[in-house]
Amino acid sequence: MINREIAIKISQRLGDNKAIILLGPRQVGKSTLLREISKDLAAPITWWNGDDADIRGLLESPTSSLLRSLLGKTRTLVIDEAQRVSNIGLTIKLIVDQLPHIKVIATGSSSFELAKHLNEPLTGRKWEFHLFPFSFDELGHHHGLLEEKRLLTIRLVYGCYPEIVNYPGEEEIRLKQLTDSYLYKDILTLDRIQKPEKMEKLVQALAFQVGSEVSYHELGQLTGLDNQTTEKYIHLLEKAFIVFRLGSLSRNLRNELKKSRKFYFYDNGIRNAVINQFSPANLRQDIGELWENYIISERVKLLAYRQANFNQYFWRTHAQQEIDYIEERNARMKAYEFKWNPKAKKNFSKSFLNAYPATETAVITPDNYVQFLTEL
Secondary structure (H helix, E strand, O other): OOOOOHHHHHHOOOOOOOEEEEEOOOOOOHHHHHHHOHHHOOOOEEEEEOOOHHHHHHHOOOOHHHHHHHHOOOOEEEEEOHHHOOOHHHHHHHHHHHOOOOEEEEEEOOHHHHHHHHOOOOOOOEEEEEOOOOOHHHHHHHHOHHHHHHOHHHHHHHOOOHHHHHOOOOHHHHHHHHHHHOOOHHHHOOOOOOOHHHHHHHHHHHHHOOOOEOOHHHHHHHHOOOHHHHHHHHHHHHHOOOEEEEEEOOOOOOOEOOOOEEEEEOOHHHHHHHOOOOOOHHHOOOHHHHHHHHHHHHHHHHHHHOOOOOEEEEEEEOOOOEEEEEEEEOOEEEEEEEOOOOOOOOOOOHHHHHHOOOOEEEEEOOOOHHHHOOOO
């Protein structure tokens, strides 16, 4: 069993009366994680699943009396796939306020419904956590850093979803099943998504543009969507934990790109599955993009699990000067370049260093990436 780093942090929040919200893509192990820590949950435990129609019906317009009757002597209530339940935030608020002896834990495989219904009613009443596919740090602790380093080229192609890691040799068929069955499930249940085939084309277009600036207009031309719909669909892909964005840093130079963005996939395997590209890493023309997506997505996991409040950017000018990745915390910046070839030379832009003179710099390669993915 591969231990999840976030498990300890969740266990530390079980003693108060705030709800715990655990968000993350489908199939990353949210339910498994909760069952693993169930020994720490106050019993009796009631498990509800928002994918079940009868549960959704019961919770559409609950009252405190109905909830008290349904839950009886329950001490811990777990609601899986809570984003499927209308007004779930109000339901959880009712339990927290009216039934304070019950600890509520809600999981969601997409945050758009939860975010819409949770933020206001649960202000000050929740702890929120994110769970991702296995991280480099988790896998390294499980079978050793040396072994995980040996598996780097496998991770670049097939990613780190639990099912993929646990069934070596079956990566391609399981990734295809994962993307076909679950990738768009939450998004396509929304009434406003009328063109699922164009959503799929949009995901493929983003996969081919990993590490590059993204233009909504260009994506719209590729997919047949207008700019507004393209932006809306991408927003939903972010809320479903398929992709995430980096914005551009722009403060000191007139020719810095000010409103640009890049998109990365939370998992390399998903990225490769949507374009059906599973060639070995060292034979890939897009090895640089695979390396950049892997290293940035793994860093995102680390920051989330350590609950580190860093600002994250890329930097580029109209003169094509660029830096792959920048982190800022407490007004201090660190700038990084990611190179698959350890021998590749990289000189950081003098314009950038003059504009941001206190910035630390580093080039991350397969020779030195371990510290970047295990330490802040």
